[in-house]
Amino acid sequence: MTEQLADVGRGIHLAYERRGAGGVPLLLVAGLGQQLHEWHDGLIDLLVERGYDVVRFDNRDVGHSTHAGFRPPGPLDLARKRWSPEQYDLGDLALDTVGLLDELRWEAAHLVGMSMGGMIAQTVSARYPSRVLSLTSIFSTTGAARVGRPALSTWARMFGKPARTREEHVDSAVRMYRHIGSAGYPFDEPRLRATAGTTWDRDPRPAAGVGRQLAGIIKSGDRTRELAAVAAPTLVLHGDRDRMVNPTGGVVTARAIPGARAQTLPGMGHDLPAALWPTFADLIDTHIRTVDSRSSDAPNL
Incomplete structure (x- = not known):
């Protein structure tokens, strides 16, 4: 996969990779602090084999995409909802995503987002419905209070001292x-260390960008009402062992989006274990093929 850079407007450029050109358009939206390679090659292979034109990309503030220049808010600032006037929100990240669709010359695509990426994909679906053929939201939430929140033990780890070296970053990722x-599946430490190392190599000292992205999530608040506008057929996937986005986040997401279908994956936490890649590929493929089948069966008016 050859990395390219897309001008998505407003001074923002997004790094992306594409495989399976000519297939069914499928855009993968990564989560908080994640880079494009965290949609793992093995999962991409399975999706391409099923006939998809797959694009994965770095959201702004991570990887090789445009980084903001302002200082990220600290924990107290986040608690008090005090941030820079330049602070973006999920709506801005959604507009970045639409700009990428424009650069790809895709009138519409199937969107799959995990965690914050699910929030971005939800927002695109609500605000730009003509650009979304279907939505798959993976371990994400609506921003509603008291649901879908990290465990207290997770918050403590999130606000630990930022890594100063590649080794510290990799060790921190392993601990997190x-x-x-996914406690119900084998812990693949070598793969995780390789992934975390690539993250640092592409974007050393990533903590500032992660802080700004987190502020963007918090700034966006409760999006439950907005999600009632989502018209795209929606699949909501969540694990029952998630300490980052409590499984209640998946429940309220499915309730907020009209006609959404929810499925719980036993043993899954807040990651995509290799053992589940075939399951993810099958679930996404079945969801999209069901959508396409309904569209082809619709009467011509």
């Missing part, structure tokens, strides 16, 4: 994913 990862 031992905590929030």
